[in-house]
Amino acid sequence: NAGVTQTPKFRILKIGQSMTLQCAQDMNHNYMYWYRQDPGMGLKLIYYSVGAGITDKGEVPNGYNVSRSTTEDFPLRLELAAPSQTSVYFCASSYSAGGSSYEQYFGPGTRLTVT
Amino acid sequence: KNQVEQSPQSLIILEGKNCTLQCNYTVSPFSNLRWYKQDTGRGPVSLTIMTFSENTKSNGRYTATLDADTKQSSLHITASQLSDSASYICVVKVYSGGGADGLTFGKGTHLIIQP
Numbered sequence: 488n489a490g491v492t493q494t495p496k497f498r499i500l501k502i503g504q505s506m507t508l509q510c511a512q513d514m515n516h517n518y519m520y521w522y523r524q525d526p527g528m529g530l531k532l533i534y535y536s537v538g539a540g541i542t543d544k545g546e547v548p549n550g551y552n553v554s555r556s557t558t559e560d561f562p563l564r565l566e567l568a569a570p571s572q573t574s575v576y577f578c579a580s581s582y583s584a585g586g587s588s589y590e591q592y593f594g595p596g597t598r599l600t601v602t
Numbered sequence: 603k604n605q606v607e608q609s610p611q612s613l614i615i616l617e618g619k620n621c622t623l624q625c626n627y628t629v630s631p632f633s634n635l636r637w638y639k640q641d642t643g644r645g646p647v648s649l650t651i652m653t654f655s656e657n658t659k660s661n662g663r664y665t666a667t668l669d670a671d672t673k674q675s676s677l678h679i680t681a682s683q684l685s686d687s688a689s690y691i692c693v694v695k696v697y698s699g700g701g702a703d704g705l706t707f708g709k710g711t712h713l714i715i716q717p
Contacts, residue, residue: 491645529606529691529707530646577645593645 488513491594493578499600500568508563508597510578518581518589519561520545521553523574524596530577536561568601575599604629606694606708614714619682623711625675625692633697633704637666637677640689640710649677649690679713687715 494509512519517538522530532545536555550572552564561580565572576597583589606627615621627635634653638646650659650666652675659666663686665678679686689710696704 527709529709531707532705579645590648590651591646593647595645596643 490514491578491580491592493576493594493597495597496595497598499602500565502568502570502601504568505564505566506568508565508576508578508599510561510563510594511559512561512578512580512592513559514580514582514592515558516580516582516592517558518583519555520579520581520591521551521561521563522577522579523547524577525574533563533576565599570601573599573601604694604696604706606692606706608690608692608708608711610711611709612712612714614716615682617682617684617715617717621679621682621713623677623679623690623692623713625677625694625708627673627675627692627694627706629673629694629696629706631697632670632673633695635666635668635675636693636695637664637675638691638693640691642688646691682715684715684717687713689713 491512520535521533524530531547533551534553536542539558542553555561578594579591581589581591609624636651637649640646649661649664652659652668654670663680668675689712691710692708694706
């Protein structure tokens with residue numbers, strides 16, 4: 488199993504540009520998440536999905552959009568990039584059958600710089 | 603407001619020595635507490651997940667303790683190795699009935715093992 492994969496690993500955007508961060512998992516997990524990690528700060532939840540076709544906002548959703556058309560893929564869309572979106576983005580997945588002690592598996596991250 | 607505080611922010615120890623990392627939280631109602639290891643440039647990897655009834659949990663040379671009364675947890679690393687150099691993140695989950703959100707991440711302790 489490849490686990491959770493993310494592309495690209497690095498990206499530099501100009502202010503106002505748009506891009507999509509890709510995330511895929513091959514563990515048949517129903518839950519998927521997008522986090523951002525700023526220097527010296529804890530991870531913040533951007534969006535999450537509990538299954539194909541179902542998404543919901545996390546703590547910091549402004550400036551982002553997501554979709555979940557398949558169990559495997561959970562892309563994150565940045566519209567009109569701003570310097571405040573410079574961060575490292577992590578995708579994660581987990582399986583939960585209704586319990587809360589699920590283990591999350593993280594991807595390697597995408598380092599995004601907006602200038 | 604749910605908060606997770608970790609100490610120290612950073613720690614340098616010699617290879618072979620033991621160390622203990624601290625985590626205090628104000629998350630309520632409590633569901634579970636996790637410790638993650640994050641190597642530089644990588645995504646977090648789960649070390650342990652502890653529920654309310656668990657006081658101690660081990661994973662190799664890593665031992666986590668939980669005191670739900672005082673809302674404190676510690677991660678003890680025995681006989682440190684160079685590969686233990688990483689950030690260690692404490693994460694607490696609030697009981698939300700679901701499984702998709704409610705995770706509060708600490709800022710992490712940056713551990714450096716010197717030869």
